[in-house]
Amino acid sequence: xxxxxxxxxxxxxxxxxxxxTEEGYVVDLRADGQEGLMQAMDExxxxxxxxxxxxxxxxxxxxxxxxxxxxxxxxLFLSALAEIEQRVEGLEAGGDDYLSKPFALxxxxxxxxxxxxxxxxxxxxxxxxxxxxxxxxxxxxxxRGKIPIDLQPREFRLLEYLMRNAGRVVTRTxxxxxxxxxxxxxxxxxxxxxxxxxxxxxNKGFTPQLIQTVRGVGYRMDQDA
Amino acid sequence: xRNLVRTASFRLTILTGGIFLVFLIVTFVIYYWIAVSYVxxxxxEEMDWKIQTLTQEYQSGFDPSDPDLLEPGTYVLLQDVNGxxxxxNLPMESDAQRWLSQLQPEPTPTNNASQTFRAxxxxxxxxxxxxVASDLNDIHxxxxxxxxxxxxxxxxIVILSSGCGVLVSTIILRRVGEINLLARDIMNGRLxxxxxxxxxxxxxxxxSSNLNLMLDRIEKLMDQVRQVSIDMAHDLRTPLARxxxxxxxxxxxxxxxxxxxxxxxxxxxxxxxILETFSALLRIAYVGSGVDRQRFENVSLTDMLETxxxxxxxxxxxxxxxxxxTIESGLMIHAxxxxxxxxxxxxxxxxxxxxxxxxxxxxxASRTTGGVMMVIADTGSGVSEAERDKIFQPFYRLxxxxxxxxxxxxxxxxxxxxxLHDITINLSDNRPGLRVTLFFxxxxxxxx
Numbered sequence: 001x002x003x004x005x006x007x008x009x010x011x012x013x014x015x016x017x018x019x020x021t022e023e024g025y026v027v028d029l030r031a032d033g034q035e036g037l038m039q040a041m042d043e044x045x046x047x048x049x050x051x052x053x054x055x056x057x058x059x060x061x062x063x064x065x066x067x068x069x070x071x072x073x074x075x076l077f078l079s080a081l082a083e084i085e086q087r088v089e090g091l092e093a094g095g096d097d098y099l100s101k102p103f104a105l106x107x108x109x110x111x112x113x114x115x116x117x118x119x120x121x122x123x124x125x126x127x128x129x130x131x132x133x134x135x136x137x138x139x140x141x142x143x144r145g146k147i148p149i150d151l152q153p154r155e156f157r158l159l160e161y162l163m164r165n166a167g168r169v170v171t172r173t174x175x176x177x178x179x180x181x182x183x184x185x186x187x188x189x190x191x192x193x194x195x196x197x198x199x200x201x202x203n204k205g206f207t208p209q210l211i212q213t214v215r216g217v218g219y220r221m222d223q224d225a
Numbered sequence: 226x227r228n229l230v231r232t233a234s235f236r237l238t239i240l241t242g243g244i245f246l247v248f249l250i251v252t253f254v255i256y257y258w259i260a261v262s263y264v265x266x267x268x269x270e271e272m273d274w275k276i277q278t279l280t281q282e283y284q285s286g287f288d289p290s291d292p293d294l295l296e297p298g299t300y301v302l303l304q305d306v307n308g309x310x311x312x313x314n315l316p317m318e319s320d321a322q323r324w325l326s327q328l329q330p331e332p333t334p335t336n337n338a339s340q341t342f343r344a345x346x347x348x349x350x351x352x353x354x355x356x357v358a359s360d361l362n363d364i365h366x367x368x369x370x371x372x373x374x375x376x377x378x379x380x381x382i383v384i385l386s387s388g389c390g391v392l393v394s395t396i397i398l399r400r401v402g403e404i405n406l407l408a409r410d411i412m413n414g415r416l417x418x419x420x421x422x423x424x425x426x427x428x429x430x431x432x433s434s435n436l437n438l439m440l441d442r443i444e445k446l447m448d449q450v451r452q453v454s455i456d457m458a459h460d461l462r463t464p465l466a467r468x469x470x471x472x473x474x475x476x477x478x479x480x481x482x483x484x485x486x487x488x489x490x491x492x493x494x495x496x497x498x499i500l501e502t503f504s505a506l507l508r509i510a511y512v513g514s515g516v517d518r519q520r521f522e523n524v525s526l527t528d529m530l531e532t533x534x535x536x537x538x539x540x541x542x543x544x545x546x547x548x549x550x551t552i553e554s555g556l557m558i559h560a561x562x563x564x565x566x567x568x569x570x571x572x573x574x575x576x577x578x579x580x581x582x583x584x585x586x587x588x589x590a591s592r593t594t595g596g597v598m599m600v601i602a603d604t605g606s607g608v609s610e611a612e613r614d615k616i617f618q619p620f621y622r623l624x625x626x627x628x629x630x631x632x633x634x635x636x637x638x639x640x641x642x643x644x645l646h647d648i649t650i651n652l653s654d655n656r657p658g659l660r661v662t663l664f665f666x667x668x669x670x671x672x673x
Contacts, residue, residue, distance in 0.1 A: 083511045084563045187574045
């Protein structure tokens, strides 16, 4: 699993390289935009982590050129420019995810995993399954075993996101952004409350528990926990 | 004086004077031309008349030496067929035939060289030739008159317009000088100074009054900035102090790995709080600096509020509160979806977090004249009237909410987002509790 980090701030770069190496990734580092672009074109990486403000060539232009050159490696922007508009700019330039500094390594890892194994979109695929839990995306019905489960629209979306990312950790922030489109940190326990209600609904009378809490990081949906 | 000459008002006065002068010259030339033409016409008429009388007299026997024959200023030259002069008091020869012509005499010691004549010649039936001439004294008089008048008027205009220029500029310079002096005072830190008004309600008074209003606003903003800096320092010092305490504590007392881990986790949480305050400040600044309205989109307020309602009902329920929403269908607004979501969530979370159990919280939205009206009301302890304005200030926290978590920036952000969308927020008494009314103007009634 090879990752290219393009980041000019030494402290952050070191933190990233050390942290990701510990997690078992092979990490290459470039501190200059131009060099980073060359490296990303020359070698094959699974994920690129790009800072927005870089010497040589800024992150947005770098990714635009990469996409123009038809390099489709997933890109995660890492930036102190954290506002919604700047995030939109990042995604419009061809980025796949946007994480604002400061960030927790666990959050970054979860997002890298989500990017790296992003399943190819099957437009025909209309059913998601995790263990005996089944979700029909067309009729918007969910059942576990033979028992239908009644979900509210937001719960359905939450479950869908968890099932699409089955087997990997999703963080609280990822859920807030993807399920609720909240690009801020609410003061109340929105995610916890809804996960807990969802758990009650899908786990009632069944084993195993399908949604696990990963302490300090987030949640993971898995059939064999 | 140099300053005076360089003022806009002086230049303007001079320019006006100049334009006036040009008009005057044109008028003058026209008048002069009319006067001269008139004088010429009169001379010509007189000569015609003279030719007529002289011709008659010549034919009825003519005494060329009769001194009464010619009036002063009239000159005659009469030649017979052989070119012999019958009468001549014109001080020159003339080859004038039938036409009018201007004659200039040969300069001799006796005549006035500058004398010019206008002459007309006719051939008489017996073959002799008569030239009648008139001197152009009248024309000279007219020329002199106009010349003199012109010089006087020119002088008067130059003196008057310079005088006016100096006067007007002095008056204006004095008032501008006052403002300049004051501006320098203000630059030197005396932000409480204001421009005195004269009560004349002229453009200077209006300008001064507007400048004063601007200064009021700047002073208020400066105060706010100062207050925010102080509050920010206070609010950040507390968690930083706590962070330091827990780190010091760990350094002194921790004995095993587990203690260290605990201390680090605690430090991380405290650090997170500080970072959150900063990102809230950044977001307020970012929204306040004016997000690009091009990014606004048509948003279904109905869908947004229903989603938020659905999301927060269980949360209120967990706190033994009751949240119910009544949302009219098909409400559309033009907005930044993400910011608007945050604004409504902030207001709703305020209602949830700052009220006790058993509180009823309602969220309603409906069409009204000129826009959409949305109300978030609770039956909690409410906010006193005196504090309603203050709670939108950064870091302002009600005494009753000092202990609840939060940065004290939530409502400042709400206020900034509302400003960006031209949404008016009104706080009122819900008897009991707080009632927050938001009015979303439809794009057509939105002020630009």
